[in-house]
Amino acid sequence: MTSNRWDTLSSFYFDYHHLPRRFLQIRDSTIVRVRELCFRLSHYNRVQSPIINRLRQDLAWQFPEVMNVRSVVGASGDAPLLWGWIAGQRNSAKYDRLYAATVGSGLIEETRFAAKMLCDLQLQERKIELELFGLVNSDVRFLPYRKVFTQFGFGLRVQALILSQIYPIENFFGDNGKPEVKISRGRNSKKPTKKRYSERRFMKTLGVAPTRAWSGDEQKKSYQSGSDVCRVALWQWIFTRIEPTQARLRSPIGEKLSAYYLECKNGQPIKLVRSRLAAKAVRMLWRELVKEIVGSGVDSNVDGADIMPNIALDAELDN
Structure with a gap:
């Protein structure tokens, strides 16, 4: 045995x-x-x-x-x-x-x-x-993370919670040590589509990436996977720093998120608006962290050598 x-x-x-x-x-x-x-x-x-x-x-x-x-x-x-x-x-x-x-x-x-x-x-x-x-x-290793967290107005608990889930951010990168971004042929449009795999893994870790599941004849369902604690913390942050007019986050990031919230809340269910707002905030958090820690944008690692094999592979699968 x-x-x-x-x-x-x-x-x-x-x-x-x-x-x-x-x-x-x-x-x-x-x-x-x-x-x-x-x-x-x-x-x-x-x-x-x-x-x-x-x-x-x-x-x-x-x-x-x-x-x-x-x-x-x-x-x-x-x-x-x-x-x-x-x-x-x-x-x-x-x-x-x-x-x-x-x-x-x-x-x-x-x-x-x-x-x-x-x-x-x-x-x-x-x-x-x-x-x-x-x-x-x-710990000096956390300084660049805390610098970005401050721009989002995260308190001590939220900072520590997110840090405990994502540190080090290099764990989300590809084999070349950079954010993994590839281009492949779209399933429906058949056009080159950019897929940010590192960003998706980051969002899923923090509990804001939707996951779809289905089995046999059962109708497919969508649900959110990842950390429930982080998802709740992000929703509480939205309640206290984005939605209220008086306590709204006064920073370029806060202004963008507040504008997005005001734009989406008209005519849409508030629960859906908050879910999308949390996803957008985490997406912005990922790009700010990459910019601060790696020193380059999330799209800078895409090159032709990585793109062509993926497009060819998808084309073969489609046929």
């Missing part, structure tokens, strides 16, 4: 050793840690939402004066004031006065326990953010 496994592995290497994408990727240790911290932050964020909702429902009849107060971890790293006060971890003369004159029935033990649990989660979240900030900002 052991011999058969080694024979299979040897045969696989012999057939595909020139295709690195056939093998598991070995990530940089720093990126592995950044990736782990990003997933932990995403998990803690999901866990907090039902706890906060439950707390607000309880406060509606126990202490309604503060049920809508937004309380977060301060810059000093202390527990959120409201939740820390309810849990007995922080003192507040303001909440003492409000509680003394409340019209509610008073806090119960379950509410204090939930507040303590929320404080622990948010303090752990703050600790992870500090470690993440140190990892992303202390």
Whole structure:
């Protein structure tokens, strides 16, 4: 049995050793840690939402004066004031006065326990953010990536999340160490069509590239593959930096994306508009990263030696 496994592995290497994408990727240790911290932050964020909702429902009849107060971890790293006060971890003369004159029935033990649990989660979240900030900002290899991310108005979490998925960007390049762009004959038009394979892989990694699947007589379906966490982060970025008029990103990239959003939202479903906007933003992100890191545009690596074999191959397949 052991011999058969080694024979299979040897045969696989012999057939595909020139295709690195056939093998598991070995990530940089720093990126592995950044990736782990990003997933932990995403998990803690999901866990907090039902706890906060439950707390607000309880406060509606126990202490309604503060049920809508937004309380977060301060810059000093202390527990959120409201939740820390309810849990007995922080003192507040303001909440003492409000509680003394409340019209509610008073806090119960379950509410204090939930507040303590929320404080622990948010303090752990703050600790992870500090470690993440140190990892992303202390490594000089990430400087060109962060420079481009700043142009898009990405915050620390989004920067770290995207970085954990795409670093190093050279993994998306072709065998010649440049973005892989080829020209082949179009299936329907029969005209030369440019195919940006590296860009497609980049978009799929960030969860904004559509994938089509079908089986037998079943009608073909389209869905989005890749990182769900990145897709959600990009949608949240659109909600906060592209759609709102007041907080809209003030940069050439932000102006282009905002103009595209305003152009598309008239007469089209908003979900479709946001999906297209995310895809366009990632496409622009790819080209800015290539320009910054490689120092050339994404189309500069196409030459006749690469084009002609692909056109000939497609022509043979069409016939």
